[in-house]
Amino acid sequence: xxxxxxxxxxxxxxxxxxxxxxxxxxxxxxxxxPKTKEAAAALREKLAKHGVKFSDIRRIVLxxxxxxxxxxxxxxxxxxxxxxxxxxxxxxxxxxxRLAHDEHRELMLRSGVPxxxxxxxxALYAQVSLLTDSLEDGGFSPLHDEMELEFATGSLKVLHTPxxxxxxxxxxREANRTLICGDCVLKxxxxxxxxxxxPVDPTKRFRxxxxxxVSLAKLRSYSPTLAYxxxxxxxxxxxxxxxxxxxxxxxxxxxxxxxxxxxxxxxFDAAKRLFPDSFDHDVHRFLAISxxxxxxDYAESEGKIAVETSGGIEYYRPL
Ligand SMILES: [Zn+2]
Ligand SMILES: [Zn+2]
Numbered sequence: 001x002x003x004x005x006x007x008x009x010x011x012x013x014x015x016x017x018x019x020x021x022x023x024x025x026x027x028x029x030x031x032x033x034p035k036t037k038e039a040a041a042a043l044r045e046k047l048a049k050h051g052v053k054f055s056d057i058r059r060i061v062l063x064x065x066x067x068x069x070x071x072x073x074x075x076x077x078x079x080x081x082x083x084x085x086x087x088x089x090x091x092x093x094x095x096x097x098r099l100a101h102d103e104h105r106e107l108m109l110r111s112g113v114p115x116x117x118x119x120x121x122x123a124l125y126a127q128v129s130l131l132t133d134s135l136e137d138g139g140f141s142p143l144h145d146e147m148e149l150e151f152a153t154g155s156l157k158v159l160h161t162p163x164x165x166x167x168x169x170x171x172x173r174e175a176n177r178t179l180i181c182g183d184c185v186l187k188x189x190x191x192x193x194x195x196x197x198x199p200v201d202p203t204k205r206f207r208x209x210x211x212x213x214v215s216l217a218k219l220r221s222y223s224p225t226l227a228y229x230x231x232x233x234x235x236x237x238x239x240x241x242x243x244x245x246x247x248x249x250x251x252x253x254x255x256x257x258x259x260x261x262x263x264x265x266x267x268f269d270a271a272k273r274l275f276p277d278s279f280d281h282d283v284h285r286f287l288a289i290s291x292x293x294x295x296x297d298y299a300e301s302e303g304k305i306a307v308e309t310s311g312g313i314e315y316y317r318p319l
Pocket of ligand 1 (some may be wrong): 064066164267
Protein backbone atom coordinates (compact mmCIF):
# COMPACT_ATOMS: atom_id res chain seq x y z
CA UNK A 1 0.00 0.00 0.00
CA UNK A 2 1.41 3.34 -1.05
CA UNK A 3 1.42 5.54 2.09
CA UNK A 4 3.04 8.94 1.54
CA UNK A 5 3.84 11.27 4.46
CA UNK A 6 3.41 15.00 3.74
CA UNK A 7 4.67 17.45 6.35
CA UNK A 8 2.43 20.55 6.55
CA UNK A 9 3.12 23.75 8.55
CA UNK A 10 0.91 24.76 11.49
CA UNK A 11 0.88 27.95 13.56
CA UNK A 12 1.08 25.83 16.73
CA UNK A 13 3.99 25.25 19.08
CA UNK A 14 4.06 21.56 18.06
CA UNK A 15 5.32 22.53 14.58
CA UNK A 16 4.45 20.66 11.38
CA UNK A 17 1.65 18.12 11.21
CA UNK A 18 1.72 14.96 9.10
CA UNK A 19 -0.88 14.38 6.41
CA UNK A 20 -0.88 10.90 4.85
CA UNK A 21 -1.77 10.40 1.22
CA UNK A 22 -2.89 6.83 0.54
CA UNK A 23 -2.22 6.73 -3.16
CA UNK A 24 -4.59 3.89 -3.96
CA UNK A 25 -8.10 3.73 -5.31
CA UNK A 26 -10.05 5.51 -3.78
CA UNK A 27 -7.52 8.33 -3.28
CA UNK A 28 -7.53 9.00 0.45
CA UNK A 29 -6.05 11.56 2.84
CA UNK A 30 -5.57 10.73 6.51
CA UNK A 31 -5.72 14.12 8.25
CA UNK A 32 -5.48 17.35 6.27
CA UNK A 33 -3.75 20.11 8.28
CA PRO A 34 -5.05 23.36 9.80
CA LYS A 35 -7.22 25.86 7.97
CA THR A 36 -4.50 28.40 7.13
CA LYS A 37 -3.41 29.76 3.74
CA GLU A 38 0.10 28.40 4.33
CA ALA A 39 -1.10 24.88 5.10
CA ALA A 40 -3.50 24.81 2.15
CA ALA A 41 -0.75 26.01 -0.22
CA ALA A 42 1.80 23.52 1.16
CA LEU A 43 -0.65 20.62 0.89
CA ARG A 44 -1.67 21.58 -2.65
CA GLU A 45 1.98 21.80 -3.72
CA LYS A 46 3.05 18.53 -2.06
CA LEU A 47 0.09 16.63 -3.49
CA ALA A 48 0.86 18.07 -6.96
CA LYS A 49 4.34 16.48 -6.75
CA HIS A 50 2.51 13.14 -6.58
CA GLY A 51 0.16 14.10 -9.39
CA VAL A 52 -2.82 14.64 -7.08
CA LYS A 53 -5.19 17.63 -6.93
CA PHE A 54 -7.67 18.44 -4.12
CA SER A 55 -10.45 17.65 -6.61
CA ASP A 56 -9.09 14.08 -7.05
CA ILE A 57 -9.49 13.19 -3.35
CA ARG A 58 -12.33 10.73 -2.76
CA ARG A 59 -12.04 10.12 0.97
CA ILE A 60 -10.84 12.20 3.96
CA VAL A 61 -10.22 10.22 7.14
CA LEU A 62 -9.53 12.13 10.38
CA UNK A 63 -7.55 10.66 13.28
CA UNK A 64 -9.15 13.21 15.65
CA UNK A 65 -10.71 16.66 15.67
CA UNK A 66 -7.78 18.87 16.69
CA UNK A 67 -7.43 21.94 14.49
CA UNK A 68 -3.94 21.07 13.26
CA UNK A 69 -5.24 17.73 11.90
CA UNK A 70 -8.75 18.43 10.63
CA UNK A 71 -8.93 22.16 9.78
CA UNK A 72 -8.98 21.86 5.98
CA UNK A 73 -11.40 18.93 5.77
CA UNK A 74 -14.42 20.88 4.57
CA UNK A 75 -12.43 23.15 2.22
CA UNK A 76 -10.95 20.10 0.49
CA UNK A 77 -14.31 18.41 0.30
CA UNK A 78 -15.77 21.54 -1.30
CA UNK A 79 -13.25 21.16 -4.12
CA UNK A 80 -13.57 17.38 -4.30
CA UNK A 81 -17.35 17.46 -4.53
CA UNK A 82 -18.33 13.97 -3.45
CA UNK A 83 -15.42 13.11 -1.16
CA UNK A 84 -16.52 11.44 2.04
CA UNK A 85 -15.26 12.69 5.45
CA UNK A 86 -14.89 9.99 8.11
CA UNK A 87 -14.32 10.60 11.83
CA UNK A 88 -15.27 8.81 15.05
CA UNK A 89 -18.50 10.26 16.40
CA UNK A 90 -16.92 10.82 19.84
CA UNK A 91 -14.98 13.66 18.17
CA UNK A 92 -17.94 15.70 17.03
CA UNK A 93 -20.84 17.63 18.54
CA UNK A 94 -20.32 18.96 22.05
CA UNK A 95 -16.99 17.16 22.35
CA UNK A 96 -15.47 18.98 19.46
CA UNK A 97 -16.01 22.54 20.71
CA ARG A 98 -13.35 22.26 23.38
CA LEU A 99 -14.04 24.94 26.01
CA ALA A 100 -16.96 26.24 23.96
CA HIS A 101 -19.72 24.43 25.82
CA ASP A 102 -21.17 24.38 29.32
CA GLU A 103 -19.85 20.87 29.96
CA HIS A 104 -16.30 22.15 29.61
CA ARG A 105 -16.93 25.08 31.93
CA GLU A 106 -18.34 22.74 34.57
CA LEU A 107 -15.34 20.41 34.32
CA MET A 108 -12.85 23.28 34.58
CA LEU A 109 -14.54 24.97 37.55
CA ARG A 110 -14.80 21.64 39.33
CA SER A 111 -11.01 21.32 38.89
CA GLY A 112 -10.46 24.57 40.78
CA VAL A 113 -9.92 26.83 37.76
CA PRO A 114 -11.12 30.33 38.77
CA UNK A 115 -13.90 31.66 36.52
CA UNK A 116 -11.81 34.62 35.17
CA UNK A 117 -9.00 32.22 34.20
CA UNK A 118 -11.51 29.98 32.44
CA UNK A 119 -12.87 33.02 30.55
CA UNK A 120 -9.35 33.90 29.37
CA UNK A 121 -8.75 30.36 28.18
CA UNK A 122 -12.11 30.26 26.44
CA ALA A 123 -11.39 33.53 24.59
CA LEU A 124 -8.05 32.15 23.45
CA TYR A 125 -9.67 28.92 22.34
CA ALA A 126 -12.19 30.88 20.26
CA GLN A 127 -9.17 32.15 18.25
CA VAL A 128 -7.71 28.66 17.84
CA SER A 129 -11.06 27.28 16.69
CA LEU A 130 -10.95 29.64 13.69
CA LEU A 131 -8.30 27.30 12.29
CA THR A 132 -10.92 24.72 11.44
CA ASP A 133 -14.40 24.51 9.99
CA SER A 134 -17.01 23.28 12.39
CA LEU A 135 -17.62 19.55 12.35
CA GLU A 136 -20.82 19.97 14.31
CA ASP A 137 -23.31 20.11 11.49
CA GLY A 138 -22.97 16.58 10.18
CA GLY A 139 -21.74 15.88 6.69
CA PHE A 140 -19.39 13.14 7.83
CA SER A 141 -19.58 9.38 8.23
CA PRO A 142 -18.68 7.69 11.51
CA LEU A 143 -15.54 5.59 11.95
CA HIS A 144 -15.88 2.69 14.34
CA ASP A 145 -13.54 0.14 15.86
CA GLU A 146 -12.61 -2.83 13.66
CA MET A 147 -14.21 -1.35 10.54
CA GLU A 148 -12.19 -1.88 7.35
CA LEU A 149 -11.37 0.98 5.00
CA GLU A 150 -11.28 -0.77 1.66
CA PHE A 151 -8.87 0.07 -1.15
CA ALA A 152 -8.37 -1.63 -4.51
CA THR A 153 -5.15 -3.20 -3.18
CA GLY A 154 -6.27 -4.16 0.34
CA SER A 155 -7.63 -2.51 3.44
CA LEU A 156 -6.77 -0.51 6.53
CA LYS A 157 -8.35 -1.63 9.78
CA VAL A 158 -9.78 1.14 11.99
CA LEU A 159 -8.69 0.93 15.64
CA HIS A 160 -10.48 3.13 18.14
CA THR A 161 -7.60 4.35 20.33
CA PRO A 162 -9.05 6.85 22.84
CA UNK A 163 -6.81 8.80 25.21
CA UNK A 164 -5.36 11.89 23.55
CA UNK A 165 -9.04 12.57 22.70
CA UNK A 166 -12.08 10.29 23.24
CA UNK A 167 -12.60 9.51 19.55
CA UNK A 168 -8.96 9.25 18.43
CA UNK A 169 -8.53 6.50 15.84
CA UNK A 170 -5.54 4.65 14.44
CA UNK A 171 -5.30 2.56 11.29
CA UNK A 172 -3.56 -0.78 10.88
CA ARG A 173 -2.20 -2.40 7.75
CA GLU A 174 -1.85 -5.84 9.28
CA ALA A 175 -0.19 -7.40 6.21
CA ASN A 176 3.03 -5.47 6.91
CA ARG A 177 2.50 -4.46 10.57
CA THR A 178 2.22 -0.78 9.74
CA LEU A 179 0.18 1.67 11.82
CA ILE A 180 -1.00 5.21 11.24
CA CYS A 181 -1.79 6.51 14.69
CA GLY A 182 -2.36 10.27 14.76
CA ASP A 183 -1.32 11.82 18.08
CA CYS A 184 -1.48 8.49 19.93
CA VAL A 185 2.20 7.77 19.26
CA LEU A 186 4.70 10.51 18.51
CA LYS A 187 8.41 10.16 17.91
CA UNK A 188 9.70 13.01 20.08
CA UNK A 189 6.97 13.95 22.52
CA UNK A 190 4.72 12.10 24.93
CA UNK A 191 1.15 12.82 23.79
CA UNK A 192 -1.04 14.89 26.13
CA UNK A 193 -4.33 13.45 27.34
CA UNK A 194 -6.63 16.44 26.70
CA UNK A 195 -9.48 17.21 29.12
CA UNK A 196 -12.82 16.20 27.57
CA UNK A 197 -16.31 15.46 28.79
CA UNK A 198 -17.11 11.74 28.79
CA PRO A 199 -18.91 10.98 25.49
CA VAL A 200 -21.37 8.70 27.29
CA ASP A 201 -22.07 11.04 30.22
CA PRO A 202 -20.87 14.60 29.48
CA THR A 203 -21.30 15.66 33.12
CA LYS A 204 -18.30 13.44 33.88
CA ARG A 205 -14.71 13.67 32.78
CA PHE A 206 -13.37 11.28 30.22
CA ARG A 207 -10.76 9.05 31.96
CA UNK A 208 -8.16 9.99 29.39
CA UNK A 209 -4.97 8.53 30.86
CA UNK A 210 -6.45 5.14 31.77
CA UNK A 211 -7.97 4.92 28.29
CA UNK A 212 -4.69 5.99 26.73
CA UNK A 213 -2.75 3.20 28.42
CA VAL A 214 -5.26 0.64 27.12
CA SER A 215 -4.95 2.10 23.61
CA LEU A 216 -1.15 1.97 23.72
CA ALA A 217 -1.27 -1.71 24.70
CA LYS A 218 -3.75 -2.36 21.89
CA LEU A 219 -1.41 -0.78 19.33
CA ARG A 220 1.51 -2.72 20.76
CA SER A 221 -0.40 -5.99 20.30
CA TYR A 222 0.03 -5.49 16.53
CA SER A 223 3.84 -5.67 17.02
CA PRO A 224 4.22 -2.72 14.65
CA THR A 225 7.45 -2.42 12.70
CA LEU A 226 6.45 1.04 11.45
CA ALA A 227 4.14 3.58 13.11
CA TYR A 228 3.30 6.84 11.38
CA UNK A 229 2.45 9.55 13.94
CA UNK A 230 0.65 12.86 13.65
CA UNK A 231 3.89 14.84 14.03
CA UNK A 232 7.54 14.07 13.27
CA UNK A 233 9.20 11.11 11.61
CA UNK A 234 7.75 7.58 11.67
CA UNK A 235 8.49 5.38 14.67
CA UNK A 236 10.52 2.24 13.88
CA UNK A 237 11.21 1.28 17.51
CA UNK A 238 7.66 1.04 18.84
CA UNK A 239 8.59 -1.05 21.88
CA UNK A 240 11.20 1.44 23.01
CA UNK A 241 8.74 4.32 22.68
CA UNK A 242 6.12 2.27 24.53
CA UNK A 243 8.47 1.70 27.48
CA UNK A 244 9.58 5.32 27.44
CA UNK A 245 5.94 6.48 27.66
CA UNK A 246 5.17 4.04 30.47
CA UNK A 247 8.24 5.23 32.43
CA UNK A 248 7.36 8.92 31.85
CA UNK A 249 3.77 8.31 32.99
CA UNK A 250 5.01 6.45 36.05
CA UNK A 251 7.40 9.26 37.03
CA UNK A 252 4.68 11.85 36.60
CA UNK A 253 2.34 9.74 38.74
CA UNK A 254 4.90 9.75 41.57
CA UNK A 255 5.38 13.49 41.22
CA UNK A 256 1.67 14.30 41.23
CA UNK A 257 1.05 12.11 44.28
CA UNK A 258 3.86 14.00 46.08
CA UNK A 259 2.21 17.35 45.22
CA UNK A 260 -1.07 16.44 46.88
CA UNK A 261 -1.16 18.00 50.36
CA UNK A 262 -3.15 17.26 53.51
CA UNK A 263 -5.14 20.50 53.20
CA UNK A 264 -6.48 19.31 49.81
CA UNK A 265 -5.09 20.16 46.39
CA UNK A 266 -7.12 21.05 43.31
CA UNK A 267 -6.07 20.00 39.81
CA PHE A 268 -5.52 23.69 39.06
CA ASP A 269 -3.04 24.00 41.97
CA ALA A 270 -1.30 20.79 40.96
CA ALA A 271 -0.94 22.03 37.37
CA LYS A 272 0.68 25.27 38.56
CA ARG A 273 3.18 23.33 40.65
CA LEU A 274 3.80 20.73 37.98
CA PHE A 275 4.43 23.23 35.18
CA PRO A 276 5.54 26.52 36.78
CA ASP A 277 7.35 27.64 33.61
CA SER A 278 4.70 27.02 31.01
CA PHE A 279 1.80 28.08 33.16
CA ASP A 280 1.59 31.70 32.04
CA HIS A 281 1.45 30.90 28.35
CA ASP A 282 -2.21 30.55 27.60
CA VAL A 283 -2.22 27.60 25.24
CA HIS A 284 0.02 25.64 27.53
CA ARG A 285 -2.15 26.41 30.51
CA PHE A 286 -5.04 24.35 29.12
CA LEU A 287 -2.63 21.52 28.28
CA ALA A 288 -1.06 21.74 31.76
CA ILE A 289 -4.45 21.57 33.49
CA SER A 290 -5.51 18.66 31.23
CA UNK A 291 -2.34 16.79 32.10
CA UNK A 292 -2.72 17.37 35.85
CA UNK A 293 -6.36 16.23 35.81
CA UNK A 294 -5.54 13.12 33.77
CA UNK A 295 -2.83 12.14 36.26
CA UNK A 296 -4.90 12.91 39.35
CA ASP A 297 -7.82 10.88 37.99
CA TYR A 298 -5.52 7.99 37.25
CA ALA A 299 -3.77 8.14 40.64
CA GLU A 300 -7.17 8.22 42.33
CA SER A 301 -8.45 5.24 40.32
CA GLU A 302 -5.27 3.35 41.24
CA GLY A 303 -5.97 4.00 44.94
CA LYS A 304 -2.93 6.26 45.47
CA ILE A 305 -4.86 9.38 46.55
CA ALA A 306 -8.41 10.29 47.59
CA VAL A 307 -10.78 12.93 46.25
CA GLU A 308 -13.52 14.89 48.01
CA THR A 309 -15.89 17.49 46.61
CA SER A 310 -16.58 20.63 48.59
CA GLY A 311 -18.45 23.68 47.30
CA GLY A 312 -18.49 22.14 43.81
CA ILE A 313 -14.68 21.87 43.69
CA GLU A 314 -12.70 18.64 43.85
CA TYR A 315 -9.85 18.42 46.40
CA TYR A 316 -7.32 15.61 46.26
CA ARG A 317 -5.76 14.39 49.51
CA PRO A 318 -3.11 11.85 50.49
CA LEU A 319 -4.49 8.56 51.77
ZN1 LIG B 1 -4.11 16.27 18.81
ZN1 LIG C 1 -1.46 16.97 16.78
